[in-house]
Amino acid sequence: METTICAIATALGVGAISIIRISGPQAISVVNSFFMGKDLTKVKSHTINYGHFIDENKKVIDEVLISVMKAPRTFTKEDVVEINCHGGIAVTNKILEILLSSGCELAQPGEFTKRAYLNGRIDLVEAEAISDMIYSQTEAARALAIGQITGGLSANINYIRNQLSDILANIEVNIDYPEYNDIPVITTEKIRNQLKAIKVELNQLLTDSQNGRLIREGITITLIGKPNVGKSSLLNALIQKEKAIVTDVAGTTRDLVEASIVLSGIKINFIDTAGIRKTKDKIEQIGIEKSLKAIKEADMIILILNNNEKIEAEDQDLLNLIKQKNKIIFINKSDLEKKIELSRAEGEYIFGNTIKDNGLNALKQKIIDTFNLGQINQQDPNYVSNIRQISLIKLALKSINNCLTEINDNLPIDMLTIEIKNAFDLLGEVIGKTYTEELLDKLFSKFCVGK
């Protein structure tokens, strides 16, 4: 870890100021050699210094403010320098170029965070939270990530772990000091009650985690319907009203994403699909498979039907396909003559008209109601929001449930400790307190190290 890394820390091309961050043993000396102003190697730590950034020919590139933060009290626990320059692409890139040609390396995505983690500055939850924050696209997701950085989740998990360790300690003293009959005897009844309380708390974390995921990742809604039924018009109508967010994740499997809006602070991703029908055309087949996948993965489906037509076999197929899904049926073209006949049993539907924007507010309200978006407390930073954490908590909950079953089966108390200990360790893993090889593997897969 002896290299010095640098990267542009702000979004390119936006804002009046750009920040370039440099971290590593050479950070201060490299920047100093291109700085006209105070000698940065001699300034105090955590100071901001005014001056000019110059190139190798002493030509001034920009007027800059330079923050010097010396190890170890920095984000990465290494020497860190931040150059605040004027935010044009040309200037920022020029400064970066100079740094790269002077021995600094371009930071990999997440590498500052990686160093902070590896240098013991932050725990794994915090590292994950920071990476979440970098990729968060709504204010709520950012608040959630910040909350985790300050350790709210860790405190919650620690509290539950403490309760588990109390139960364990109580069992152990009974096992290790059997000759002392004046130690409070731990009964399975006592353990049962304590575990039940812990179960409630873990369940609460998981319920909340659903919200955490919504805040972090948003809600994915897939639009389906026959060709020309008005999917794209609906989408356009939805995003016209709200400020659409241009997504940056094109070219991946998610190339179906059309647009996102923010409802009650939560990002809603709409995915438009190709029509689904039986076909022998290979290319169309691929499109249909993608659509089927999008349906499967969606949090909700909006099926669009035509008010002016009777339900056809194709519509019926779609209805069958989404029987088990969270869905809204949007019946478009309400201005035309009603020919559709639909039983209420198919689900709730909303009549509307994309041309006159009819029914759109009802549709949005329906989305908000379905996911209880009004209820999500976006300020509560303790939601568990990533898959790794959620799956570990689920496993811990499973252990607690197993233990409760064992109590019913009258298993001896030394056997009960196995599941309790397991739950304790799993929760430790959530907050990075237990070292396992998987954790390391995860680390290696997440942060490109060890070539």
Place this chain on the structure above:
Amino acid sequence: MKSKDYEVIVVGAGHAGCEAAYACAKKGHKTALITLNINNIADMPCNPSIGGTAKGIIVREIDALGGIMGKAADQAHFQIKMLNISKGPAVRSLRAQMDKIVYPQKILNMLNELPTLDLIEGEVIDLIIKDKIVCGIKLSDNQQIKAKIVILTTGTYLKSSILVGDQKTPGGPHGEKTASALSNNLNRYGHSIIRLKTGTPPRIKKDSIDFSSLIIEEGDQKHYTFSHDSKPYYDISNQQKCYLLYTTEKTHQIIKDNLDKSSMYGGFVEGVGPRYCPSIEDKIVRFSTKERHQLFLEPESLFYDEWYLQGFSTSMPTDVQELMVHSLPGLEKAKITKYAYAIEYDAIDPLQIKPSLESKVLANLYTAGQINGTSGYEEAAAQGLVAGINAALSLEAREPIIIKRNQGYIGVLIDDLVTKGTKEPYRMLTSRAEFRLILRHDNADLRLREIGYQVGLISEEQYQVLINKKNHIDSLINHLKTTNLSTTSETKKLFKINKIEYPSRGTTLYQLLKRPDISINFINQFSNLDESENILEVVEVLIKYEGYIKKADKEIEKLLKLEAKQIPADIDYNKIKSIATEACQKLNKIRPETIAQASRISGINPADIAVLAIYLRKEYGKDE
């Protein structure tokens, strides 16, 4: 005095020293066992029992490896119990009341059978060292004895002081002199010295005790042995009784009134005492709301009339001890034959010991027992045996044995010591083992006898018994898997009598045994299994808890994967810039041999381990 050279010298003839000397001499190496007083060999200066939770399993493990504690204990006890029967198979453990006269005799008999072992009386004051390699010892009479390997098992005798009230007298148990020169010299050679404290309760003359008001504690009405090779020697119905009693309000008042007179609270003690074995004044101060504390009266021997007042260890002056003892029910007129005392002594920092128990400071020096910071006869004997075996293996140019945490409590004990160090005398507890379901009383031989055989302490004959046992276990499991529950009316009747539900559809005995309400003994009632009790016990645990054992095996696999990640001995931790300073200091001091060991060091967090693992991958190309 014999004066010749030896292959191994063992200094101190307590429980560690006897096992160490026995292992070396049994393997044919010329061994000298040097003690301050030849009459105190294998002495039990504190409680008159061997075993207890986890400790009883250690004794089984010592026996599985070929040590002698279990065999001697089987011949020397007058009461035995299996603890924790209701709390599950993993934590059952034997505890037996020893006759303090008989036990040392039995050990001595076994030592005397070894032609390559000499017993020598004398005080060792220094080591002979050449280029950081130990090659003998110096006695206080200036005699030098050379040896290729020295094993120190000095117990509490290193610079020991006896404390009673404000009286502090240099000396060891039994009024023996203390070995202070050796402690200073060890320090001079580079060993860090830690100061520890322990204590022992008063002894009471038997005929001054009024037993009528005390609660009787009997032995189990069933035969047990520590050793895998012994048959029970004792008559179940002729076991001695122990007694249970409680402290009174008056006792507590006396202690509170005189607290400043005790060595501990008067500020006369430097050593750190064990939390798990506190003095009575400690208990009363720390648990002030507790109305009474439990005590036991246990006979020490059939050959003299002193009783041990377990739970009443104290460092009060003798006049206060008189008042305290007389405040106890049944002891109003008790005569104290020996006063309680606290003892403080030097130990070396166990972080300076390798997992083989060889010193990191001086080559060919091994240490075992209280000198390594432990407490307890069993913990001492276990280390003595391992040190003895590894000394012998080293003489034979063979690799040392290192028992892993999943193989035995002995492995947990040594790994904890050399990885985590200790600040108080270390006692084994079942909760220190992460795989205690695997480390059971009933399978100690299955876990360790193979190692004992390879080392050369287990005979061919004993080994065949083990193989035979394994075969019986396999065939019984197979029998249970392939035999269906009989549908005869007698069998059904047995179910009914025992109020056990008869299964509604056909099942194998194997499936039946998995039911929580079915024991193998119950099955044995209607389907004659024709196996020894031990085999039935092992098989019952293996089948009933199969799922848990499999889970533990998976965890063990993970551990072994980490254990396999060796850290090169020449690694320079200072080069790993991104490791936390505290972690770096600890790694430098302890120099763990594997990533697994490193991850158990306290104060080293997962991030440090990750950094270390990354560094190893990069620097040493240890990619799997």
